[in-house]
Amino acid sequence: MPPVPLLLAGAGHAHLVTLQRWRAEGYHAPVGSCLINPTAQAWYSGMLPGLLAGRWQAEQCCIELAPLCAAVGVSLRLGEITQLDANSQQAQLADQSRIRWQWLSLGVGGAPQAPAHNDHSITLLPAKPFAGLYQQCRTWQQQNAPQRLAIIGGGAAAVELALALARLLPATQLNLFSAGPLLAALPARAGNLVRPLLRQRGISYHEGVTVTGIQNGQLWQDTQVIGAADAALLASGNMAPHWLADSAMTCDATGAVRIQPNLQSSSHPTVFATGDCASLSACPHNGVQAVRQGAVLAENLSQVLCGDQATRQFKPPRHSLALLATADEQAIATRNGIALRSRLALRLKDRLDNGFIRAIRGD
Ligand SMILES: Cc1cc2nc3c(=O)[nH]c(=O)nc-3n(C[C@H](O)[C@H](O)[C@H](O)COP(=O)(O)OP(=O)(O)OC[C@H]3O[C@@H](n4cnc5c(N)ncnc54)[C@H](O)[C@@H]3O)c2cc1C
Structure with a gap:
């Protein structure tokens, strides 16, 4: 089979923006x-906590890929990559078929x-893939909800999920285990806003504890028991798919592909990478960065597909706005070291989230 001119692997945020552009x-x-x-x-992560908290319906949080692809002459193939060889420029899928590429993103x-x-x-329920998380939580809502659910993680996703699940599963005792202080990547005031909220909603939290093991329904930190649970939601420690580290590309310790500011792999120039599976200095892993990378990716991919160099550079913004839904009528907004909780912040979050979905759908 001849190589495909462009293989887009995964409907990550930057690919959605590329197709939209x-x-x-x-x-x-x-x-x-x-x-x-x-x-x-493709699921939009920013709305998932709101979906679990009952603010959205599932169809409001996902994007149908077929019409988006068809509009730009890209065919949609349902499948999962299980192996990649960046030297011979080919991918293997779960059904054992192989695809060769000229350019891979x-x-x-x-x-x-x-x-x-x-x-x-x-x-053990990982926060991703989102479809699996949503389905399991809905099943628990209808029957056999765990009595004690541990939430492992203390970042924005873990906190938002804890607050949403307190609404969805009111009879479940929620225990959050955070390796560092809560919301450590955000200004300290965001943590100060969220602690009383967790207490008010009956969610226990433990800061500075790392769950290193699970045995006989007990959670361990090294040789010490730190809690017990009937189920655990994994919401920390993002790792890229293992097959990236085996692909011959240069990757970081989390298995993410090291990229240059133009989003090209630093070891294999026929490959671009964006979002959580890409590693670029001073660029945190979150949906906001992945979306911003999309505009740069759209331009650079069209350049290389025309035989030119990929010239546009992605510069991660020094400060960006973070908005955390608190599973009520408010949200916490943080930027430039400031954090506040208000109704206006939730209105802004809803406007941005809905605006993203509408723009990608072409509504
Ligand atoms: C509950 C939750 C809430 C969050 N809320 C926010 C928020 O409000 N704001 C924010 O900035 N960030 C948020 N994040 C973080 C954000 O979700 C991630 O940083 C973001 O999704 C990264 O996007 P991505 O484009 O790298 O990949 P993803 O959005 O994870 O998309 C990856 C795509 O690749 C597909 N895929 C995976 N494996 C394969 C494979 N082997 N072969 C082919 N396709 C594959 C997946 O099905 C998926 O479609 C949240 C995370 C969670 C868990």
Whole structure:
């Protein structure tokens, strides 16, 4: 089989923005270009806590990929990459088929990591993929909700999920275990705003504890028992898919592909990477950065597909706005060291989230 001109791997945020930009510009990808994704929809993470808290319906939080791809001449192939060889420029899928590429763009995200020692005595639910998280939480809502649910993680996603699950599963006792202070990546005031909220909603939290093992339904930090649970939600420690580190590309300690500011792999120039599966200095892993990378990716991919150099550079902004839904009528907004909680922040979050979905859908 001849190589495809462009293989888009995963419907990550930057790929959605790339396809949206190309549609707006009337650009058509070279014939044979394709997007591979395990599902026909892409979930928008920013709205997931609101979905679990009952503020949104599932169809408001996902994007159908087929019309977006069709608009720019990219075919959608449902499948999952399981192996990559960047030297011979080919990918292997779960169904054992192979695809060779001229240009590859990776937007496959990452997933939280399970504790190193795990005897599988309790259900472990990773926060990603989102479809699995949503389905399991809905099942728990209808039947057999765990009595004690541990939430492993203390960043924005873990806190938002804890607050949302307190609404969805009111009879479940929630215990949050954070390796560092809560919301450590945000201004300290954000943590100060969130602690009383967690207490008010009956969510216990433990800061400065790392869950290193799960045995007989107990959570361990090294040799010490730190809690017990019937199920645990994994919401920390993003790791890129393991096959990236085996691909011959230069990767960082989390398995994310090291990229240059133009989003090209620093070791293999036929590969671009964005979002949580890419590693660029001073660029944190979150949806906001991945979305911003999308505009740069759209331009650079169309340049290389025309035989030019990828010239546009991505510069991570020094300060960006973070908005955390608190599963009520308010949200916490942080920027430049300031944090506040208000109704206005939730209105802004809703406007930005809905605006993103509408822009990608082309509504
Ligand atoms: C609950 C939660 C809430 C969050 N809220 C926010 C927020 O409000 N703001 C914010 O900035 N960040 C938020 N984040 C972080 C944000 O979700 C991630 O940083 C963001 O999703 C990264 O996007 P991405 O483009 O790298 O990949 P993803 O959005 O994870 O997309 C990856 C895509 O690749 C596909 N894929 C995966 N493996 C394969 C494979 N092997 N082969 C082919 N396709 C594959 C997946 O199905 C998916 O479609 C949140 C995270 C969580 C867990």
